[in-house]
Amino acid sequence: MNLKIGVGILVVISALAAVLVVIPGYSPKEPETVQATRPNVIFIFSDDHAYQAISAYGSKLAKTPNIDRIAKEGAILYNNVVTNSICGPSRATLLTGKYSHLNGYKVNERKFEINQPVFPEELQKNGYQTAWIGKMHLGSLPHGFNYLNVLPGQGHYYGPTFINSNGDTTRYPGYVTNVVTKLSLDWLNQRDASKPFFLVVGHKATHREWLPDLQDLGAYDKVNFPLPATFYDNYEGREAAKNQDMTIDKTMRLKEDLKVHADYEKSGIYNRFSPAEKKAFYDYYENKISKEFDEKKLSGKALAEWKFQRYLKDYLATANSLDRNIGELLDYLDKSGLAKNTVVIYASDQGFYLGEHGWFDKRFIYEQSLKTPFVIRYPGVIKPGTQVSQLVSNIDWAPTVLNLTGTAIPKEIQGESFLPLLTGKKVAWRKDAYYHYYEYPQPHHVYPHIGLRGEQYKLVRFYGPKDYWELFDLKRDPQELRNLYGVKGYEAITADLKARLKDQIRKYKDDEALKIVESGI
Template sequence: MKHLLLLAIFYFCSCHLSGAQQSVQKKPNIIIIVSDDHAYQAISAYGQGLMQTPAIDRIAKEGVRFNKGYVTNSICGPSRAVLLTGKYSNKNGYKDNETSSFDARQNSFAKELRKGGYQTAWIGKYHLGHELQGFDHWQVLPEQGDYYNPDFLMMDGSRKRMEGYVSTITEDLAESWLDQRDKTKPFCLVIGHKATHRVWLPDTQDFGRFDNQTFPIPASFYDTYAGRKAAQLQEMSIDKDMKMGYDLKMFANYDSVREGAVARMNDAQKAKFRAYYEPIKKDLDKRQLTGKALAEWKFQRYMRDYLSTAASLDRNIGRTLTYLDKNQLQDNTIVIYLSDQGFYLGEHGWFDKRWMYEESFRTPMVMRYPGVVKPGTVSNNFVLNLDIAPTVLQAAGLPVPPDMQGESMLPLLTGTKAKGRDALYYHYYENGEHAVSPQFGVRTQRYKLIRFYKRANDWELYDLQKDPREMRNLYGQKGYEKITADLKKQLRGLIDKYEDDDARQLMAEKTAGI
């Protein structure tokens, strides 16, 4: 009898524990994949036609594609700080890559998830220093990281060099952690990819992938920047500022390449690198191109390297989705993909980011949330990277801290009559690389008003309906006085809402033209 009683107690406890574990596992797992400098123009789900991205497209097809996803500050470190904290740069303290440092002691969605019973990890590019808080596990690239044989910073303070290509290694490490995690807990994993950051160095298996394609020259490629002082000052032109060696791998002597990206390669990798790029350089030398012909050659070369680098990114995102399928995790795992900002693929003649103009300000963003978000959803609501933190916390059934400034995207996607934003606020602070002026502004459905300062002290106004490429600055022109006044009023309201004291002070200055 005593034996039967013990058996019954054991059975009851086992069932109770199993039920508790199942209850915990009802909370969705979360995977956030963040790439670097990946343009929405390079994603086939957005209908651009430059290349096929089947993995990212799959997330969109099985969930939602955000057509109006934007960032608050178009530069890599600050963008990740916004993602983590759910706060604008002026509140999280990481305004730029040159003078800021990230205070890891502040709150983040990872810390809130961890308190709520989640197991958390960040693997890959982090770019917010060497101290991570709120994560049970992390393995991150130092600073920007390297494409070939990269170093990873380990939790014990050591630095470990790993052989191979960075996108593949990052995915390998992510899957290794998923294999070893505590399977009784829901998890949140951030996978930070280095691709497609400059210098756009593809995996050896992707060399030449797009060599048979000729890409269309963007309509604004030969923009003269008339009426736009800040654009005239920039140093991010494919024609004038893209470097033949560093960016395009066109070296005088392939026996002694000392560029860091190439120097890290092993002998086999270097041999493939040389076999691919050296004949291209020899052909270029024979052609003796100058002027527009050289500028357009540089554009084609840039596009081929950039998109080949993006191919590895998409392939490894596909591996993440396959892992979820094979491990029966797909039905209870949210997958969010976004870039840290948009990127120029020749528009206005540029590469890089930073601007409030659409190609930089707008970011790709897709999300799969089985059972909650209807497959094939297309959202035209304004959303921000600021909104990721409150979104995942709401999905996890956890309270959103009142000081988070983002708004959960779920009400916009679940059939409710939630009203989205009618305007977006942006502030870019950096005053260094590429000579881009610091700027802040407001974007509505039709108009965009930008205030530049420091390098250029100027305003710009665009009618996005009539001028989607943002080529004609309407600020100060007759007939736009009321529109300008209304936008400035709206801008002041957003500055007050997000408590941006720097912008508030600049708006008060007489030079602001108020």
């Protein structure tokens, strides 16, 4: 056979194969792979970034053009939920594809068990270089990474310290979001270019205490944010919601959170600032914001609403740098030629309250903390503008990355790949998502609870200090204000949801939860 003809035939066959794997309805016997060349994967993972603060999700006030770009050029998930709405456990779920009760990381500030399997190990077996740079917040350095350079614990916004794979620590000048991006780009430039890579870019933003980059100070000062409709929620019929400690009114601190008369000399936070950084903060927060606060002499509702405005201004100003740095990373992929064969994912570890129910923070199974943003781009595979409305869980993130890279998915992973949803296939998919939150009483006094989030209804069982149920109709009551549990006419719906909850508990092998829901209460 003529060599040129033979090569031409091989090229055609390869092209046809690449097309077949993305045709809706095509079901290869092996785990689905989407193209012959193994893609690189960059997973950008932020902290406490609410979907309500992203314009791709409908926010009219936030500016997130680069996150929006990923969604526009790929897919956006509208019902991506977490299994346990708190930072460290969410990261443990990403790494293991398992619920907290199986990976052992139920509450924050513990040490992740490094001798358990994590999905990046499977990527390594498939020839991938793996790295995690930035915030990890697991109290240990997990296996499965060729390179680690992460923030110890929560890390700092200014003058952050990093710890690498060898246990060596280095303090870097500047703003943490910019530093994480620089370190990520350095690694990308120094990696072995003959191998595909998986990189987690872990950002501290937008975690409390919401310290913006200098260039973003006052970015939203001319905006007057509308109060959420539930800001003055009276929590009727919802005892856990009533007895929490996470309100903007009572819990949010003027000095530490909102920088009103902050201690620039003794605070460990500001001692990490350079003189120029400290001066910029002092000029803005002391000479402007604190002066304004003193002049207003606020109390009652006026004070609560002033705190809300300041909270959102700082929170969204902090998010500005996050989005800007995502744009810098996307530009690098374009200029380096990596964009065409690199999957880019942006997600947060969980949702967050931006004044809904009068709150900040997360933890509850209610929508604003249960749902987290997730957008993904893969040129040539995920059609631009794809919208996914099905219930996807963060236990599904690991198997989906493995699936995208043509890597075998271990049987012990509890999640499922949602690659078929991203490529437009009609497949049977979950109708219910299971949830279990543990951390009590500190730091926000949220009762532990178990729950089921369905397409229309949500059933919740609080336990521990208080044992009771909640039921919400998400279509008729999307703000989750009316507890329907025990209301006449909902007996059959309640019984059905309880049966489905038990099915989920058994499916995911949560023996502790099964005992709780079978207690008869």
